[in-house]
Structure formats: structure tokens, C-alpha cells
Amino acid sequence: xxxxxxxxxxxxxxxxxxxxxxxxxxxxxxxxxxxxxxxxxxxxxxxxxxxxxxxxxxxxxxxxxxxxxxxxxxxxxxxxxxxxxxxxxxxxxxxxxxxxxxxxxxxxxxxxxxxxxxxxxxxxxxxxxxxxxxxxxxxxxxxxxxxxxxxxxxxxxxxxxxxxxxxxxxxxxxxxxxxxxxxxxxxxxxxxxxxxxxxxxxxxxxxxxxxxxxxxxxxxxxxxxxxxxxxxxxxxxxxxxxxxxxxxxxxxxxxxxxxxxxxxxxxxxxxxxxxxxxxxxxxxxxxxxxxxxxxxxxxxxxxxxxxxxxxxxxxxxxxxxxxxxxxxxxxxxxxxxxxxxxxxxxxxxxxxxxxxxxxxxxxxxxxxxxxxxxxxxxxxxxxxxxxxxxxxxxxxxxxxxxxxxxxxxxxxxxxxxxxxxxxxxxxxxxxxxxxxxxxxxxxxxxxxxxxxxxxxxxxxxxxxxxxxxxxxxxxxxxxxxxxxxxxxxxxxxxxxxxxxxxxxxxxxxxxxxxxxxxxxxxxxxxxxxxxxxxxxxxxxxxxxxxxxxxxxxxxxxxxxxxxxx
Amino acid sequence: xxxxxxxxxxxxxxxxxxxxxxxxxxxxxxxxxxxxxxxxxxxxxxxxxxxxxxxxxxxxxxxxxxxxxxxxxxxxxxxxxxxxxxxxxxxxxxxxxxxxxxxxxxxxxxx
Numbered sequence: 001x002x003x004x005x006x007x008x009x010x011x012x013x014x015x016x017x018x019x020x021x022x023x024x025x026x027x028x029x030x031x032x033x034x035x036x037x038x039x040x041x042x043x044x045x046x047x048x049x050x051x052x053x054x055x056x057x058x059x060x061x062x063x064x065x066x067x068x069x070x071x072x073x074x075x076x077x078x079x080x081x082x083x084x085x086x087x088x089x090x091x092x093x094x095x096x097x098x099x100x101x102x103x104x105x106x107x108x109x110x111x112x113x114x115x116x117x118x119x120x121x122x123x124x125x126x127x128x129x130x131x132x133x134x135x136x137x138x139x140x141x142x143x144x145x146x147x148x149x150x151x152x153x154x155x156x157x158x159x160x161x162x163x164x165x166x167x168x169x170x171x172x173x174x175x176x177x178x179x180x181x182x183x184x185x186x187x188x189x190x191x192x193x194x195x196x197x198x199x200x201x202x203x204x205x206x207x208x209x210x211x212x213x214x215x216x217x218x219x220x221x222x223x224x225x226x227x228x229x230x231x232x233x234x235x236x237x238x239x240x241x242x243x244x245x246x247x248x249x250x251x252x253x254x255x256x257x258x259x260x261x262x263x264x265x266x267x268x269x270x271x272x273x274x275x276x277x278x279x280x281x282x283x284x285x286x287x288x289x290x291x292x293x294x295x296x297x298x299x300x301x302x303x304x305x306x307x308x309x310x311x312x313x314x315x316x317x318x319x320x321x322x323x324x325x326x327x328x329x330x331x332x333x334x335x336x337x338x339x340x341x342x343x344x345x346x347x348x349x350x351x352x353x354x355x356x357x358x359x360x361x362x363x364x365x366x367x368x369x370x371x372x373x374x375x376x377x378x379x380x381x382x383x384x385x386x387x388x389x390x391x392x393x394x395x396x397x398x399x400x401x402x403x404x405x406x407x408x409x410x411x412x413x414x415x416x417x418x419x420x421x422x423x424x425x426x427x428x429x430x431x432x433x434x435x436x437x438x439x440x441x442x443x444x445x446x447x448x449x450x451x452x453x454x455x456x457x458x459x460x461x462x463x464x465x466x467x468x469x470x471x472x473x474x475x476x477x478x479x480x481x482x483x484x485x486x487x488x489x490x491x492x493x494x495x496x497x498x499x500x501x502x503x504x505x506x507x508x509x510x511x512x513x514x515x516x517x518x519x520x521x522x523x524x525x526x527x528x529x530x531x532x533x534x535x536x537x538x539x540x541x542x543x544x545x546x547x548x549x550x551x552x553x554x555x556x557x558x559x560x561x562x563x564x565x
Numbered sequence: 566x567x568x569x570x571x572x573x574x575x576x577x578x579x580x581x582x583x584x585x586x587x588x589x590x591x592x593x594x595x596x597x598x599x600x601x602x603x604x605x606x607x608x609x610x611x612x613x614x615x616x617x618x619x620x621x622x623x624x625x626x627x628x629x630x631x632x633x634x635x636x637x638x639x640x641x642x643x644x645x646x647x648x649x650x651x652x653x654x655x656x657x658x659x660x661x662x663x664x665x666x667x668x669x670x671x672x673x674x675x676x
Contacts, residue, residue, distance in 0.1 A: 041618045041625070042625070043668070045624075050625060139624060150671075158672070160668070180674055187676060212618050213618050246594075246595030248595070248640065249621070249622070251619075444606040444607045491578060492660045
């Protein structure tokens with residue numbers, strides 16, 4: 001082994017400790033495997049799960065009769081014809097079992113008269129979304145899973161561990177090469193099965209609703225390991241992300257649950273409800289899907305009818321103090337500390353990068369094309385097609401995590417020994433152990449520049465000219481970043497971390513951009529202003545692979561299956 | 566409406582080998598201490614180490630530091646137009662600058 005690198009072995013390596021990673025760990029441990037659960041941040045704190053505010057879509061039928069096939073139909077409808085029906089079906093069919101297991105673990109889903117409450121959300125045919133009050137779904141899911149991880153036997157947890165590359169030998173993934181942030185030490189990990197559960201890519205955008213960890217790490221790891229990605233052009237913008245006034249200690253997607261419970265009115269600068277102009281007459285109800293609402297707000301701003309900071313107004317002025325307190329309790333006090341009184345003023349909202357529909361290609365076992373490599377959660381592509389239905393993100397984290405953990409354990413049972421090859425890991429290890437020469441790139445500023453490029457030129461509304469301009473900017477940044485990380489192996493060197501982050505972010509940003517450039521139509525979250533309208537011949541998925549000449553795309557037919565039932 | 570916060574920030578990898586650095590940060594009322602730290606990294610010194618994930622939501626609970634001797638979350642403490650002293654948590658092992666070892670022992674990797 002390379003001098004100076006710490007080597008560890010495990011049956012199952014899980015990268016990322018959000019909802020998907022923790023559920024995968026619990027499930028693999030339950031099957032008798034040793035598990036190493038790693039996270040670039042603290043365990044169970046830094047992913048997207050902890051940020052979730054409210055809704056988890058699941059056909060429980062606790063208040064209104066429901067069946068997973070109705071949820072499945074809504075998911076396919078929202079996906080605008082592009083869902084991979086194998087994984088979409090898995091999400092809907094196994095959702096109820098995971099939600100009930102979470103209840104057994106003590107999450108405390110909100111209840112009314114003894115029954116679990118299910119809220120109505122846009123795009124669903126009936127009330128279907130469970131939640132934990134108040135705005136506490138994500139923290140409660142994280143806490144519950146952290147508890148279950150702690151009670152499981154055989155899970156070793158390792159925070160501050162940044163996976164730089166997956167290790168491969170003989171055409172299989174055999175573990176990973178990592179860098180330990182808080183000591184600076186290089187680390188090699190041998191694993192019989194590896195699960196990528198790193199979440200999405202919203203950090204690529206200037207305004208986003210997720211944590212600083214969501215820079216598309218898993219997509220880059222998969223690409224470099226030879227696994228294909230799908231639907232990378234489809235980035236979901238959440239239409240009513242908080243814009244103004246400055247609000248601290250609150251997640252920018254908090255207005256979503258407010259609209260679920262209280263309706264609210266989305267207004268332009270002239271005080272008009274405007275979504276009807278774009279095909280949906282809301283009249284105080286929360287029924288416009290995310291892609292249409294994003295489009296409507298951006299177009300109102302372009303037409304000169306935006307709010308002062310460049311968004312729309314959202315008003316709950318029709319609600320009394322008592323109504324607000326009944327619905328959101330202590331959250332109203334937190335708003336007051338930010339000088340916001342919803343009974344007297346509207347707030348400003350605007351679209352914000354929220355979720356990525358694209359991801360690593362996986363079958364219904366969460367197995368990728370590369371033996372030994374599994375994916376879970378938002379890192380998986382295909383389940384949500386061109387547009388994700390509200391509430392499906394936490395559900396898929398749980399369902400896909402559980403399934404990936406189970407599949408990883410099945411592989412471990414078939415394997416007798418590790419096949420980690422130190423020689424094959426050497427190139428990455430050299431990179432991790434490198435002392436970079438002086439380089440005056442401000443990595444934090446370059447990340448902001450990339451975020452600006454993505455927001456301005458690869459946002460929800462695209463043109464060929466903007467996308468090409470974005471690619472040129474990425475070329476320039478890639479050149480400036482250089483081929484060796486700066487700094488050396490000192491503890492918590494954020495410049496070095498950001499160098500590795502940019503290595504991933506630039507690869508993933510490029511993949512999103514070329515996918516958007518190639519799709520010759522507008523569909524769901526991908527809107528080409530120069531190519532309006534959805535075309536039947538584009539009912540295709542685009543698959544991206546990393547080859548010797550960079551990322552290349554192949555159009556493939558949508559994976560369909562027999563109708564539900 | 567721009568005001569200036571005068572920040573004094575601990576830099577270094579151990580309590581006996583470090584120094585205080587001073588920064589003047591322009592801000593608009595309502596901004597957080599974490600906003601200032603991120604601004605310093607982007608405009609002046611990306612080597613300034615601070616631990617955070619969620620940026621603004623106070624969900625990850627990673628950005629604990631000492632502000633004028635009191636433990637705060639940098640994402641919810643507000644900037645003010647005065648001298649502010651930012652130090653790592655004094656009851657945790659210092660890793661670098663404002664970063665301390667805050668993970669529970671069972672969740673740490675020991676190389």
C-alpha cells in the first residue's frame with residue numbers, strides 16, 4: 001500500500017449519510033454486512049434530507065383511500081413522459097413500507113384524530129403527503145435514521161471523509177480513494193460493494209435550497225468509474241424560494257409548507273394573481289406544478305411586473321395571526337425575529353435550484369452498469385423524468401436507500417474476498433497526496449463564478465447561445481484550476497477541498513450543459529426559449545458517458561413497463 | 566445602507582501557534598456572521614477555515630463558533646457595525662482557524 005495512506009476494509013462502503021445513505025447502511029447491516037458509512041461532512045447532518053421542510057409523498061391511504069398505482073400515475077404524468085418506469089414504480093410501491101418503518105422507529109408523523117395526516121400537494125390526484133410539524137420533516141427523518149444507525153450492529157461511521165474517486169479493478173468497483181479533511185490524511189477503502197448516496201447538484205447554482213455538499217460529487221464519481229448518467233439536463237427549480245427580505249436561520253423553501261396549509265396568493269408588482277396567464281388559475285389555492293410556476297414568475301419579471309428584488313410577491317395577508325399560529329406555531333416567532341409579520345406584508349420569492357432529476361442509471365435493484373457499484377436517493381437518475389412530483393424526494397431517499405443496501409448485501413454474500421488493487425488506485429492517491437505548487441486561484445470565488453454561469457446561462461430557461469457561452473466559461477475555469485490540487489495535507493484545508501469540489505463540479509456542470517444543448521425541444525424543467533414546445537420525437541432519455549474525449553451523449557428509448565396493477 | 570463590521574478572527578492550527586487577523590466586512594442589516602465569513606473567503610482569503618453545510622437554514626448545526634466569548638451558530642448570529650471577535654469553540658479540540666472537532670467520538674475517522 002502507498003506509504004502514508006491509511007487502508008480500511010469493509011463489506012459495504014456507503015458514500016453520503018443523508019436519508020438514502022443511512023437507510024442503505026441500516027439495511028446492509030440488517031443483512032449481516034459490515035458497513036462503513038462515510039460523509040464529507042458530519043454524519044447525518046450535511047445532505048439534503050435534513051433540509052426537507054415538509055412533504056413526503058406516499059400512498060398510505062390513511063385519510064383518503066389510495067393505492068400506490070395512483071401515486072405512480074401522478075409521478076409518470078409529472079415526469080412528462082421520460083420516467084424510467086422500473087425505478088418510478090419501485091418508489092411508489094415500496095414507499096408505504098418505508099414510511100411505516102420510520103413510524104416504528106419513532107419519527108412521529110403528524111396525526112389528526114389518530115390517523116397520519118396527508119396533505120395535498122400540486123400534481124397529486126389526492127392528499128398524499130405525510131410530514132412532521134412544524135417544518136420539521138427533514139430534521140426528524142435525519143434524527144430517526146441516525147438513531148436507527150446507532151442501534152444497528154456493524155456500522156462504522158466516518159465523518160469528514162471526502163471520497164475523491166471510486167477504485168476499480170477488473171471492470172468492477174472495488175472501493176474508493178478518499179481524503180480525511182480533519183487530518184489531511186489520504187485513505188484507501190476496500191469494499192465488496194459500494195453505494196453512492198451523495199445527493200444532487202444544486203450547489204452548481206447561485207441560489208439553491210440545499211447544502212454546500214451537493215456539488216454533484218456522486219455523478220462525477222460514477223462518470224469517472226465508467227457508469228453512465230441519464231437526464232442530466234433536467235434541473236428542478238423550486239418556484240417560490242425565499243428572496244427578500246433577508247431571512248436567517250430558515251430554509252429558503254419554507255414557503256412551500258405555508259402554501260400547502262394556507263394557500264396564499266402569488267402576486268406580481270401590480271397586485272395581480274398571474275398564473276392564469278400561464279394556464280393555471282390558482283385563486284389562492286396551491287395547485288401550479290413547479291415547472292409552470294417557475295416559468296410564470298420568470299416571465300412576469302421579464303415583462304417588468306416583478307417584485308423589487310426580481311421575483312414575485314407571496315401574500316398570506318388574508319390569514320389571521322391565530323390561523324398562522326395554529327398552522328406553524330413557533331415558526332411565526334422566528335419570522336418575527338426577522339421582522340416579518342405575514343398578516344401585514346407579503347414576502348418576495350423567486351425560483352431557486354432545488355433538485356436534480358438526472359443521475360446515475362440504475363435498475364430496480366439500484367445496481368449500476370458497473371458491478372460493485374450501487375446508487376441511492378437523488379443520485380439515482382430516471383425515477384422522476386423531466387420534472388419531479390412534490391414530495392417524491394424523501395420517499396425515494398428512503399426506498400432507494402433501503403433497496404441499495406439490500407442489493408449491496410446480496411453481492412457481498414456472493415463474494416469471498418476483496419479485489420481492491422492498490423496499483424489501480426495509485427493515480428488518485430498521487431493526486432490526494434500531492435503538494436500543489438503555488439496557484440493564486442481563489443477557489444471560493446471560482447465556485448461563485450461557476451454558480452453564476454450556471455444560474456445565468458444554464459438555468460430554467462436556455463438558449464443555444466447561452467449554453468455555448470457557458471461551455472466556454474467552463475473551459476476557461478478548467479484551465480485555470482490546473483491538474484494538481486493546491487496546498488498540502490494539512491488539516492481542514494478548504495482551498496484543497498474546493499479544488500477537488502471544482503474538479504467534480506466542472507465535470508458535472510459540463511454534462512448538464514451539453515445535455516441541455518443537445519435536447520432540441522422544451523420539456524418539463526428543461527425549457528429552451530429558442531425551441532419552445534415538447535416534440536414527440538424527443539420522448540427520449542439522453543445517456544452521458546465519460547470517454548477519452550470527454551463526456552459523450554447517446555439518445556435511448558424510455559424504459560417503459562406494463563401499466564401499473 | 567451598507568455598514569461595516571470589524572471582525573477579529575482566530576487563525577491557526579493550535580492554541581499556541583496562531584494569530585488574530587482583522588477584517589472589515591461591508592454588510593446590509595439582516596446578514597449573518599456566516600455571510601461575512603463566506604465573503605472573506607471569496608474576496609480575500611479562501612484558506613480561512615470554517616465548518617458549514619446548510620449555509621442558512623440552521624439545519625446542519627455545524628457552524629458553531631464563539632462570538633465575543635459566547636457559543637453561537639454563525640448562520641443565525643447577526644452581523645453588527647462594531648468590533649466582533651470570532652474564535653473557535655474553546656471546549657473542543659482545535660482543527661484549524663474556526664473549525665473544531667465537534668463530531669461525536671463514534672462518528673470520527675481515525676487515520
